Amino acid sequence: MSAVLRAQALGRKYKQRWALQNCDLDVPTGRVVGLVGPNGAGKSTLLNLASGMLTPTAGTIEVCGGGPSAGPAQLAKVGFVAQDTPTYAGLSVADHLGLGARLNPGWDDALARDRIRRLGLDPAQKAGKLSGGQRAQLALTLGIAKRPELLILDEPVAALDPLARREFMRDLMEAVADQQLSVVLSSHLVSDVERSCDYVIVLVDSRVQVAGDIDDLRATHHRLTGPRRDPATLPAGQYVISASHTDRQTTLLVRTDTPVHDPSWTVTPLSLEDIVLAYMTRPADAVRDSRPVLEVLR
């Protein structure tokens, strides 16, 4: 797999506390990747390290083949839409485009102006007077018009209403289709990830719990329901992600590459949300011990 982002034993400490520790991660090139995980998992820290906004305390990170802050040529390869889509409140929309043009060697001014016109934004309007949705769209415009190889977005739609969120995601998908970008997008909205991304990474406590093509994840994870049974008696190749029992019944969420033929199980498909939640709620020792063996790749 060619990786647009690769982290090895990556860590970042604030004073005595690790925000991200011992993180190993590969993000495939040319995909739209959803990064999901609970609050405090280290997603923003990871994305800030990838964009060069933070420097590592330990380990290494490589983005588009170089160190994230290796110089202007490297910075030009990565677009970053940070959490809360920050803009300069006192600068107008047109000022932002002017700044983008000055700072980015690959700046596509026609694309930027066309997007602003299509969005109905007034170029003279100060960014501080835009709505949250408009500000997010301005930040996305700046990220796209720099024509990066990798666009990183940290919870870009968190503050938007459902309609603005849908418009933002639709615009992002259009840009992806036009420019053949690699994208990494962190979000708590698994439904948005399911609709917009083709690959997902679940990060818990700095560790990748599962990473893979969304269609493959759906094809290889199942809910098994049947008479009460010890999960340890499952055949080799069926990995239990979560288990629950009543007096008489057992419900398992399993990953397996082969069909389940045991007639005592009722096998039902899972949504991406079911799969993500199962990995997010695994016991702490399972999270710590997880290895890349959980990676699902075709």
Ligand SMILES: Nc1ncnc2c1ncn2[C@@H]1O[C@H](COP(=O)(O)OP(=O)(O)OP(=O)(O)O)[C@@H](O)[C@H]1O
């Ligand atoms: N500037 C900071 N100073 C101190 N600790 C921080 C700082 N930024 C993040 N942390 C801590 O690092 C850990 C990881 O935070 P991070 O923001 O990367 O998680 P996250 O997965 O993005 O969370 P969320 O989904 O809530 O945005 C948390 O425990 C957080 O409190």
